[in-house]
Amino acid sequence: MVLVATIVGAGIAARGVLASPAPAETLRPLVREALPDVPGYGLTAAEVSFPPGAKAVPHRHGKAFLFVYVLAGSVHSQIEGEPVRTFRTGESWTEKPGDHHVLTENASARDVAKLLVVFIAPKGDALKVDDSPSEP
Known part of the structure; x- marks a missing residue:
């Protein structure tokens, strides 16, 4: 949970109010296949959904190479x-093995963002x- 130190409203201050955690992304695997011409490697396709205001924890994808396509909404x-870049519906990017993804968030406070x-x-x-x- 996130501790909110001070909330000020109508001239009244409240201390120690707990706020609910920010929403997180969800991953739904669509396809998992071995790559017959690349021994030891596989392809996984997944739909990643970011509710309004959702933000992923900074992360890495190990030795994976990624192709990311925005199905709906927009993400930072x-x-x-x-x-920092903003990608909108129909845009895409790639990530190389070992890249450190320090920011991934839904750019909208109202609309869901979905990625392939x-x-x-x-x-x-x-x-x-x-x-x-x-870690930083």
Whole structure:
């Protein structure tokens, strides 16, 4: 939970009010297939849905190569060392193995954002590894 230190409204201050955590993304696998010409690797396609205001924890995708296509809405995205970019419906990007994804969030407070994410990854590897709380 997030601790809100001070809320000020109508001239009255309240301390120690707990707020609910921000919404998170959900991943729904669509396809999982071995790559016959690339031993040890597989393809996974998934729909990732971001409710209004949702933000992913900074993360990496290990040795996976990703292709990401925006199915609906828009998202802000940033790979470490690169500028923040906004991707809208019909736009796409790629991520290389080892990239540190420091920002992924729904750009809208009202509309759902949906992504098609295609992972090419070593079989058995985790598709997403969130940063630990102590990592930057």
